[in-house]
Amino acid sequence: MHEKDILISGASIAGPALAFWLCRAGYRVTIVECAPALRPGGQTVDLRGAGRTVVDRMGLLDAVRERRVHERGLAYVDERGRRVAEMSAEAFGGEGIVAEIEILRGDLAEVLYDATRSDVEYLFGDRIVGLDEDGDGVDVRFASGLRRRFALVVGADGLHSGVRALAFGxxxxxxxxxxxxxxxxxxxDRAVSDSVAGGWCTVHHVPGAVAELRPDRVAGQAKALLATHTTEPVHRLPRDRAQSLLRDALVDAGWRTPEILDAMDGADDFYVEGIGQVHMDSWARGRVVLLGDAAACPSPLTGMGTTLALVGAYVLAGELVSRVDPVAAFAAYERVVRPYAVRMRKLPPGGTRGFAPTSCAWIAMGRASMRWMTRWPLRLLAARIFAAADGxxxxxxxxxxxAAQLR
Ligand SMILES: Cc1cc2nc3c(=O)[nH]c(=O)nc-3n(C[C@H](O)[C@H](O)[C@H](O)COP(=O)(O)OP(=O)(O)OC[C@H]3O[C@@H](n4cnc5c(N)ncnc54)[C@H](O)[C@@H]3O)c2cc1C
Incomplete structure (x- = not known):
């Protein structure tokens, strides 16, 4: 084992972003991903503030801009599809609810994969099942039976991190x-995609549930989001049970929901999550460290998960290449990123109930506040929330x- 052999679990955003920097700084990086290939799927994610700066420093801003989805703003519609409130992307100079750079999560993962695939050893369809650490390295057992030794292990494997479970509990x-x-x-479905024609992210609320359509980069199709309140751990349920839970909540919702529910059954990129946040007192234990959602998932409600993953990857790499002692580097990474992560996990007003109001009265309130958000004094409050990404x-x-100049 070499002191620069590093294993990362998770090939979505945080893992490949960290690998990008470390490879160029002379590390030998292996990424293990439990899915059989790079996972497609997900809606557009926002690239904001410091996250956009990191992508720029990587030299990948042009690749990202090429794939960006042009969204003109956010519109609320009623059950007949009539627009009842809206906010254009320009309302906050590209830093509002719709960010200046919106990219499909799967596209961003692909950009990062393409930028690392020739330097990184990717192990798809496998996962870590055992970590045994001693003074100068970690013996790793994989589900496939493979055994390898690494100097450091990074858990970039999301909300339900396997590395976190093994190393932290x-x-x-x-x-x-x-x-x-x-x-x-x-x-x-072209008819459905026409309802987001013109590039508006379009949202329809019924008490307790939300259906949303966003433009896709590919013409003639759209990206859907469905959400409802439940205490069920849906990511662990069989797909048909998770889907019937969503169907029950939206069955009579009107607008385009019948077509969206039909498409859900056959979707090959269907991804469901029982959303949550990760709160930890420490992100490192010995030679194991956590990154991105595994360390500090803020939840999709904040729109900040991707930015936080990119920022965390940059700082963790920077501290590792600047220090001899990796444990000191982990501590420094946490000192820099933790205050930011804590601010980023602040939920928008109302939390899940603001996102999916539970009564018609609250839905009406949501529409009204959307109309007022671009006006004084709510405008000042909203601008402060959106500016947090720069913090x-x-x-x-x-x-x-x-390292970036080596590209
Ligand atoms: C398929 C998918 C779709 C998503 N869609 C959206 C979306 O539409 N909107 C949004 O706000 N956020 C979405 N997210 C979450 C978003 O990507 C993250 O919040 C953010 O980008 C931080 O990324 P991350 O790399 O830390 O974690 P994640 O993006 O969650 O990636 C974790 C990766 O680790 C892999 N993994 C999990 N467990 C293991 C294990 N035991 N061993 C090896 N690999 C493992 C997963 O397959 C995944 O590739 C999605 C995530 C995924 C995986």
Whole structure:
């Protein structure tokens, strides 16, 4: 084993972003991903503030811009599809609910994968099942039977992190469920995609549930989000049970929901999550460290998970290349990123009930506040919330600057 052999669990956003920097700084990086291939799926995720700066420092902003989805704003519609409130993307200079750069999560994962695949050893369809650490390394056992030794192990494997469970203890100690099922999938239906024609993210509320359509990069199809309140751990349920829970909540919702529910059954990128947040006192234990959602998932309600993953990956890499002692680097990474992560997990007003109001009166309130959000005094409050993504001074790491120039 070499002191720069590093294993990362999870090939979505945080893992490949960390690998990007470390490979260029001379590390030998292996990424293990439990899915058989890079996972597609997900709606557009926002690239904001410091997250966008990190992508720029990676030299990937052009690749991201090429794939960005052009969203003109956010519109609420009623059961007959009539627009009842809206906010354009320009309302907050590209830093409002719809960010200046919106990219499909699957597209961003692909950009990061393409930028790392020739330098990183990717092991798809496998997972870590055992970690035995001693003074200078970690012996790792994989589900496939493979055994390898690494200097460091990073858990970038999301809300239900396997590394966190092995190194820190059961999920129930760290994951705070938000009691909401949220599903994402593609709707390959031209009629449905026409209802987001013009590029508006379109949202329809019924008491206790939400249906949302966003433009896709591919013409003639759209990305759907469905959500409802539930205490069921939907990510662990069989797919048909998770889907009937969503169907029951939206069956008579009107608008385009019948077509969306039809498309849900056959969607090959259907992804459902019992959303939650991760709260931990420490992100590192010995030679094992957590990153992205595994460490501090803020939940999709904040729109900040991707930015936080990119920022965390940059800082963790920067501290590792700047210090000899990895344990000191983990501590420094946490010192820089934790205050930002804590601010990023602040839920929008009303939390899950603001996102999916439970009565007609609250739905009407939501529509009214959307109309008022671009006006004084709510405008000031909203601008402060959206500006939070900038709330970190990204250190300039010499080791990373030269690493980026190696591209
Ligand atoms: C398929 C998918 C769709 C998503 N869609 C959206 C969306 O529409 N909106 C939104 O706000 N957020 C979405 N997210 C979450 C979003 O990607 C993250 O909040 C954010 O980008 C931080 O990324 P991350 O890399 O830390 O974690 P994640 O994006 O959650 O990635 C974790 C990765 O680790 C893998 N993994 C999990 N367990 C193991 C294990 N035991 N061993 C090996 N690998 C493992 C997963 O398959 C996944 O590839 C989605 C995530 C996924 C995986």
């Amino acid at each position: 059961p999920e129930s100690e760290y994951v705070r469920p938000l009691n909401m099922a949220m599903a994402f999938f593609t709707v390959p 970190i001074d990204l250190p300039a790491y010499d080791g990373l600057r030269s």
